[in-house]
Amino acid sequence: MIDKEVQDLEAAVEQIWDIATTRFGLDPFPVRFEIVPASVMYEVGSYALPGRYSHWTFGKAYHRMKMMYDFGLSKIYEVVINSNPSYAFLLETNSPTQNKMVIAHVLGHIDFFKNNVYFSKTNRRMVDEAALHSRRMSEYEFKYGRKVVEEFLDAVLSIEEHIDPNFFIRKHADDDQSKGEKKSNKPEGRYDDLLSHEELEQRIETADQSDERKHKPSIEAPEKDLVYFIMRNSPSLEPWQRDVMSMLHEEMEYFIPQLQTKIMNEGWASIWHSRIMREMDLPTSDHLEFAELHAGVVSPHKGQLNPYYLGYKIFEDIEKRWDNPTEEQRKLFDRKGSEGREKMFEVRELDNDISFLRNYLTEELCDELDLFVYQLVDDEEWTVTEKKWERVRDQLTANMTNFGFPYIEVVDGDYDGNRELYLMHRYEGVELDMKYARKTLEYVYKLWGRDVHLETQVDEEPLVMHYDGQEHDEE
Amino acid sequence: MSVQRNDWSLQRKGQIDQDRHKERVRDAIKKNLGSIVSNESIILSDGKRVVKVPIRSLDEYKFRFDYRKKKHVGTGGGNTKVGDVVGREGQPGQGPGQGQGAGDQPGQEYYEAEVDIDEIARLIFEDLHLPYLEEKANHAVPSKTTKFTEIRRSGILANLDKRRSILENIKRQARETGEAQIGPFKKDDLRYKTWEEQMTYESNAVVIAMMDVSGSMGEFKKYIARSFYFWMVRFLKTKYDNVKIVFISHHTEAKEVTEEQFFTQGESGGTVVSSAYRLALEIIGGRFPAKDWNIYPFHFSDGDNYYSDNDEAVKLADELISTCNLFGYGEIGEEGASSYRRSSGALLSIFKDRLKSQNRFVGVRIDDKEDVYPALKDFFGKRGDQA
Numbered sequence: 092m093i094d095k096e097v098q099d100l101e102a103a104v105e106q107i108w109d110i111a112t113t114r115f116g117l118d119p120f121p122v123r124f125e126i127v128p129a130s131v132m133y134e135v136g137s138y139a140l141p142g143r144y145s146h147w148t149f150g151k152a153y154h155r156m157k158m159m160y161d162f163g164l165s166k167i168y169e170v171v172i173n174s175n176p177s178y179a180f181l182l183e184t185n186s187p188t189q190n191k192m193v194i195a196h197v198l199g200h201i202d203f204f205k206n207n208v209y210f211s212k213t214n215r216r217m218v219d220e221a222a223l224h225s226r227r228m229s230e231y232e233f234k235y236g237r238k239v240v241e242e243f244l245d246a247v248l249s250i251e252e253h254i255d256p257n258f259f260i261r262k263h264a265d266d267d268q269s270k271g272e273k274k275s276n277k278p279e280g281r282y283d284d285l286l287s288h289e290e291l292e293q294r295i296e297t298a299d300q301s302d303e304r305k306h307k308p309s310i311e312a313p314e315k316d317l318v319y320f321i322m323r324n325s326p327s328l329e330p331w332q333r334d335v336m337s338m339l340h341e342e343m344e345y346f347i348p349q350l351q352t353k354i355m356n357e358g359w360a361s362i363w364h365s366r367i368m369r370e371m372d373l374p375t376s377d378h379l380e381f382a383e384l385h386a387g388v389v390s391p392h393k394g395q396l397n398p399y400y401l402g403y404k405i406f407e408d409i410e411k412r413w414d415n416p417t418e419e420q421r422k423l424f425d426r427k428g429s430e431g432r433e434k435m436f437e438v439r440e441l442d443n444d445i446s447f448l449r450n451y452l453t454e455e456l457c458d459e460l461d462l463f464v465y466q467l468v469d470d471e472e473w474t475v476t477e478k479k480w481e482r483v484r485d486q487l488t489a490n491m492t493n494f495g496f497p498y499i500e501v502v503d504g505d506y507d508g509n510r511e512l513y514l515m516h517r518y519e520g521v522e523l524d525m526k527y528a529r530k531t532l533e534y535v536y537k538l539w540g541r542d543v544h545l546e547t548q549v550d551e552e553p554l555v556m557h558y559d560g561q562e563h564d565e566e
Numbered sequence: 567m568s569v570q571r572n573d574w575s576l577q578r579k580g581q582i583d584q585d586r587h588k589e590r591v592r593d594a595i596k597k598n599l600g601s602i603v604s605n606e607s608i609i610l611s612d613g614k615r616v617v618k619v620p621i622r623s624l625d626e627y628k629f630r631f632d633y634r635k636k637k638h639v640g641t642g643g644g645n646t647k648v649g650d651v652v653g654r655e656g657q658p659g660q661g662p663g664q665g666q667g668a669g670d671q672p673g674q675e676y677y678e679a680e681v682d683i684d685e686i687a688r689l690i691f692e693d694l695h696l697p698y699l700e701e702k703a704n705h706a707v708p709s710k711t712t713k714f715t716e717i718r719r720s721g722i723l724a725n726l727d728k729r730r731s732i733l734e735n736i737k738r739q740a741r742e743t744g745e746a747q748i749g750p751f752k753k754d755d756l757r758y759k760t761w762e763e764q765m766t767y768e769s770n771a772v773v774i775a776m777m778d779v780s781g782s783m784g785e786f787k788k789y790i791a792r793s794f795y796f797w798m799v800r801f802l803k804t805k806y807d808n809v810k811i812v813f814i815s816h817h818t819e820a821k822e823v824t825e826e827q828f829f830t831q832g833e834s835g836g837t838v839v840s841s842a843y844r845l846a847l848e849i850i851g852g853r854f855p856a857k858d859w860n861i862y863p864f865h866f867s868d869g870d871n872y873y874s875d876n877d878e879a880v881k882l883a884d885e886l887i888s889t890c891n892l893f894g895y896g897e898i899g900e901e902g903a904s905s906y907r908r909s910s911g912a913l914l915s916i917f918k919d920r921l922k923s924q925n926r927f928v929g930v931r932i933d934d935k936e937d938v939y940p941a942l943k944d945f946f947g948k949r950g951d952q953a
Contacts, residue, residue, distance in 0.1 A: 100569045108567060126571040134580035147590050148626055150583030157580070183571070243588075249627050250571050310778040394652050400641075461642035463586075467634050471655035475646055478639070487639045497629050521631045530627035 110370045111198045119201035120174040126183050133157045135170045140221045144228040169193040173204040175215035188377045195367035199360030209348040212259040217345045224338040246534040252496050253317040256347045313500040320501045327540025349492045351443040358402015445488045454480045512539045516547035534556045582665025589678045604935035609793045691801050694946035698891040714759045730757040771860035772810040774846050778867035780837040787898040791866035799931035816842035821867040839871045843882035861890035869897040880920045887923050894945045899933040
């Protein structure tokens with residue numbers, strides 16, 4: 092019975108793969124599907140990667156998700172991991188039709204992972220890497236104590252999103268630079284590993300200076316990557332703590348493209364699950380089940396923004412507009428018509444959510460989706476304040492900038508000549524949650540080990556927050 | 567491409583980290599007992615076993631925007647116009663509770679943990695006991711406890727002693743095969759634990775809970791007195807089998823009331839504290855003679871006693887103290903008022919000045935909800951002169 096189920100699913104995977112690749116031209120990594128019970132499903136869902144390190148925040152997320160499932164409030168049908176080969180987890184209680192739709196949806200995601208340019212630098216063996224991290228982390232727990240590691244993780248996690256999303260560019264630049272330093276013009280010879288007289292002198296000299304140099308941060312400010320800056324320059328961290336920071340940095344690098352393309356990724360997967368399912372010759376009853384499921388996934392959530400729905404609608408609109416351009420578009424942009432499919436694939440390759448919305452969210456779509464801007468008025472009513480489509484679009488993209496987090500930079504790692512850390516919030520009209528900022532500053536202090544400062548704005552006036560390990564001060 | 571179904575039954579990672587989280591919650595509760603003790607959701611829980619308690623230290627702090635000062639984007643059902651109200655502040659679950667923008671989940675203001683009241687009670691009562699409890703042999707009342715004391719060859723399977731059974735098995739294998747190792751079990755190997763009922767004797771104690779319900783006892787003061795007594799009653803009932811509790815409420819007159827009346831009655835009238843003490847003394851004299859009972863009178867008031875009654879109150883309080891193990895008096899101030907603003911005529915300072923036997927008197931001042939827990943500890947906590 093159970094084997095039969097697996098066999099049926101294998102046959103379905105074959106069929107769906109075939110439709111996706113030959114009929115529609117999707118290009119996913121090979122996938123390993125695994126049927127799992129709810130407890131495992133929610134585990135993978137809450138850790139975002141299987142086998143990741145342990146922390147109570149994952150346990151908290153797990154508990155919440157599992158409870159929602161147990162009470163029948165929400166359900167995850169699948170989790171898919173960006174790796175090569177990819178892993179996809181199917182909930183064991185899924186019906187055959189649900190599974191088919193989920194498999195089609197998953198192939199859409201994996202095609203996106205493989206071909207979208209923002210994913211081009213992600214580590215496709217991140218599952219292995221995360222397992223290694225987890226092992227190292229538990230070694231540290233063993234060596235330094237669980238509480239110690241946990242508390243340190245609390246601190247790092249508080250700023251984990253503040254990394255440079257284009258970190259890979261610098262990584263290469265750093266590598267090149269260090270290579271450049273090592274290279275000399277001398278011909279290679281067998282005694283190259285010995286130092287010449289001049290080199291020896293030089294080394295002694297630099298050793299003399301190194302005390303002085305230590306005082307200067309090795310990375311130039313301003314620096315957006317707080318994690319990296321603190322990891323490299325903190326006056327107080329132990330080697331194992333720097334290692335923990337580097338592991339978390341690496342995991343965040345891996346997750347960032349997913350944060351950057353949520354709407355596109357879900358839209359893309361939804362487009363393809365619907366088209367593939369249409370090609371599948373389902374019996375009527377299954378088709379009804381599918382239609383219901385699909386409607387549930389890509390439906391507007393009133394008052395909120397459903398990324399599946401938004402992405403789905405925009406991709407559909409792109410296809411329509413490039414298939415049947417207006418006279419004006421033909422003339423102005425040289426669109427020939429019937430290029431819809433091609434255009435969709437171009438967009439999935441080159442855009443992220445911000446450029447996707449900026450380039451392809453049209454006035455007609457804004458009207459159709461009934462998008463609006465709302466805000467709190469007089470501290471009591473959430474009121475619609477804007478319906479003009481350009482403003483709505485701009486607000487939407489503004490809210491996504493820096494993944495929705497405040498943009499904070501290190502501007503000085505040797506503030507006051509005293510190795511204090513000076514952070515700057517690049518204020519763009521929205522104030523920080525002050526209570527959270529104070530608490531987070533305490534975490535930053537824990538990482539830096541000396542006084543920390545954060546400059547921001549409140550009521551359009553600059554405000555500098557200080558924390559010295561004992562108390563907060565603001566001026 | 568492959569489809570697999572593996573055995574995940576041993577997978578416990580999520581469970582284990584969930585336990586880590588629970589542990590954090592417990593720690594946080596311990597640290598926040600002060601505010602939890604007087605949390606409305608507990609005091610007004612109406613016998614519910616699980617309550618939600620806000621625990622601030624479990625937030626995952628990050629630099630984030632002030633959700634209430636930010637503009638959000640939403641989808642409407644069509645025809646939404648500028649000026650439409652999509653939600654109201656302070657009504658969770660309505661309108662924009664959860665924005666879906668990348669990473670800007672506003673979430674709750676704080677993490678609400680679901681905690682079992684018994685769990686909290688256990689933490690609170692850990693160090694509490696009735697102070698100066700004395701043997702009153704005459705009226706010692708037996709109470710039953712069960713103890714596992716014996717090992718037998720027959721019994722119920724639930725009481726199987728696994729360790730001893732394995733040992734017996736190894737011994738038998740050694741006898742039969744010459745090798746001391748575990749083999750197949752026979753009925754002879756099994757050993758069961760059995761229990762005995764033991765009588766323990768506890769001293770009788772009576773707690774006299776007195777509360778001022780006069781007109782000056784406003785919402786806040788009443789609440790404080792009730793949360794103290796809520797925990798006191800709970801504490802006495804969990805820790806002691808034979809503690810009787812007498813409830814007295816008073817304004818200008820005192821009367822004995824039921825537990826329910828005590829916790830729900832409204833307020834009116836002036837304050838004559840001595841009336842309560844006189845009634846307490848009468849009750850002690852009639853029903854709880856001091857030679858047979860440990861006696862603990864507690865009194866909560868705002869200290870705003872009718873002026874000419876103060877002498878009488880002090881006199882009767884002294885009399886109470888002479889018959890009882892400990893007399894506790896809690897004086898509740900205005901919400902948020904600090905001690906220097908207390909009125910000079912208040913009862914607490916009079917008691918502190920004029921009571922003869924101060925060592926069996928505990929007086930505390932409560933100005934804030936957070937003071938309830940310390941008050942509990944002052945009354946029932948460990949004392950220096952007691953181990």
